[in-house]
Amino acid sequence: MTTRSVRRPRRTLQVAGASVAALLALSACSSSSDSGSDSSPSTKSDTSSATPRLSGSITVFAAASLQESFTTLKADFEKAHPGTKVNFSFGGSDSLAAQITSGAPADVFAAASPKTMAIVTDKKETATAPATFVRNQLEIATLPGNPDKISSLKDLTRSSLKVVLCDRTVPCGAAAQKTLAADKLRLTPVSYEQDVKSALNKVVLKEADAAVVYRTDVKAAGSKVAGVEFPESADAINDYPIALLKNARNPAVAKAFIALVQSPEGQQVLSDAGFLKP
Structure with a gap:
């Protein structure tokens, strides 16, 4: 009886020891797997930090x-x-x-x-x-409804009209001068403006009858002006x-x-x- 009572605990311990070893092995595998899954978010985080948000x-x-x-x-x-x-x-x-x-x-x-x-x-x-x-391409801006019946670049040379141009040093002014020179037209504007918006505004405020500006500016002004296209503008596109x-x-x-x-x-x-x- 004594011998049996001694051997049984040994078998129990051996079984328990095997169970513990198995659990430890599973735990190790689990830890390795967890470690692998942890590295993935870390990689994503590193990638995200490589392209910081604009500010x-x-x-x-x-x-x-x-x-x-x-x-x-x-x-x-x-x-x-x-x-x-x-x-x-x-x-x-x-x-x-x-x-x-x-x-x-x-x-x-x-x-x-x-x-x-x-x-x-x-x-x-x-x-x-x-x-x-x-x-961008030039266009003539006139008063709403084009009351002066302007239909060409040559019409701007009428002495009765008050015409505004951009300054020669400004791109829209340089382009306008190029078209006038190509047609051998002489035009004396009532003013030279420092930018295209200033030239357009003279017509919007009815301080001028017409201005040579960009087609984009005529479009942006809407009903405040009327636009007249002229073929010479095709040779002076900026x-x-x-x-x-x-x-x-x-x-x-x-x-x-x-x-x-x-x-x-x-x-x-x-x-x-x-x-x-x-």
């Missing part, structure tokens, strides 16, 4: 004719990237280029002609090569280049905004505004 503000210097379409793109961009802000400085491209080369803080420059962009690139103020993203600036304070956000401008969505907004495809 902060940028300043875009842009030709005055881009005001309406770029303002629409700003709203789209800020909605898609919460925490970002796009600020604009609109004006004549030559004036904006001069400000940039004089040290004005800006992240992006969108000009209304390669010539005005060259003012900036010649000073090595760009971080990327300028890329043409749209084109390419619009855009570039990241060398001293951009927020290049990541600036590049993302440029990408939106060049994207199908951005191109649709610009096309709806009347711009031509590059």
Whole structure:
């Protein structure tokens, strides 16, 4: 009896020991599996941190004719990237280029002609090569209903008409001069304006009978003016280049905004505004 009572506990201990060993083996496998599953979220986290969310503000210097379409793109961009802000400085491209080369803080420059962009690139103020993203064509803006019956560029030479042009140094002014020279027309405007919006506004305020502006500006003005197309404008179409600036304070956000401008969505907004495809 004593021998049996001794052997039975040994068998029990051996069985228990085997059970413990099995449990330990299962636990080890489980730990290894858990460790593997833990590494996956860690990898995802590392990947996520490699592409941080965009934040902060940028300043875009842009030709005055881009005001309406770029303002629409700003709203789209800020909605898609919460925490970002796009600020604009609109004006004549030559004036904006001069400000940039004089040290004005800006992240992006969108000009209304390669010539005005060259003012900036010649000073090595760009971080990327300028890329043409749209084109624009001239049109005559008249008073609503076109009461003076203007139908051609030649009509603007009538002495009875008060006509406004953009300054020769501004892309819209240079293009206007090119069309006038091609037809050997001489025109003395009542004023030369520093940007296309200022020229258009003279007609909107009825301070002028007509102005040579961009078709996009005529469209943006709606019923405030009437538009008259003229065939010579096809020979003076302006390419619009855009570039990241060398001293951009927020290049990541600036590049993302440029990408939106060049994207199908951005191109649709610009096309709806009347711009031509590059």
